[in-house]
Amino acid sequence: MVLNRLRGIGTFMSDTSKTDGNQPELSYWHVWTDDDGISHQTRCQLTNFKHESISGDAAPQWNNHLLSADAKILFTEQPVGWIGEWHENPQPQWIIPLSGRWFVETMDGMRVEMGVGEVSFGGDQNTKSNPEGHKGHLSGTVGEEPARLMIVQLNGERWIGLRPGDFA
Numbered sequence: 001m002v003l004n005r006l007r008g009i010g011t012f013m014s015d016t017s018k019t020d021g022n023q024p025e026l027s028y029w030h031v032w033t034d035d036d037g038i039s040h041q042t043r044c045q046l047t048n049f050k051h052e053s054i055s056g057d058a059a060p061q062w063n064n065h066l067l068s069a070d071a072k073i074l075f076t077e078q079p080v081g082w083i084g085e086w087h088e089n090p091q092p093q094w095i096i097p098l099s100g101r102w103f104v105e106t107m108d109g110m111r112v113e114m115g116v117g118e119v120s121f122g123g124d125q126n127t128k129s130n131p132e133g134h135k136g137h138l139s140g141t142v143g144e145e146p147a148r149l150m151i152v153q154l155n156g157e158r159w160i161g162l163r164p165g166d167f168a
């Protein structure tokens with residue numbers, strides 16, 4: 001199986017200082033499971049931004065009210081050389097690197113490396129083992145520094161099985 005090596009795009013959001021009314025977009029990688037139980041990664045865009053104040057007299061900014069959910073937040077540090085052998089995301093979760101770099105390789109052979117601020121949604125629940133025994137995804141650190149990640153895990157069955165574009 002040939003691995004596609006893709007680097008995340010460092011500028012993941014368009015110019016947010018716009019005053020011309022053009023909404024920004026935020027790119028993210030969506031890890032998902034197809035009907036055959038194979039995991040994939042698809043580049044997606046969040047586009048539903050509104051130019052509004054976040055509170056009171058604060059100047060308007062671009063906000064995307066993505067979802068309201070019962071969730072928990074984790075901060076993790078993956079040491080240099082860390083490899084998370086093939087596994088599924090424990091529950092649907094947003095993952096944002098705060099420092100360092102990490103990679104995600106899905107069952108279709110795609111490998112994506114991400115750095116600071118590059119967003120991934122882990123939704124590869126209910127995969128099926130392939131002939132190599134792989135299930136879910138492989139992940140790990142890249143480079144000579146640990147990867148520190150912020151993870152927002154979404155509780156509830158309604159988040160399982162989301163496909164690329166479901167957050168648009």
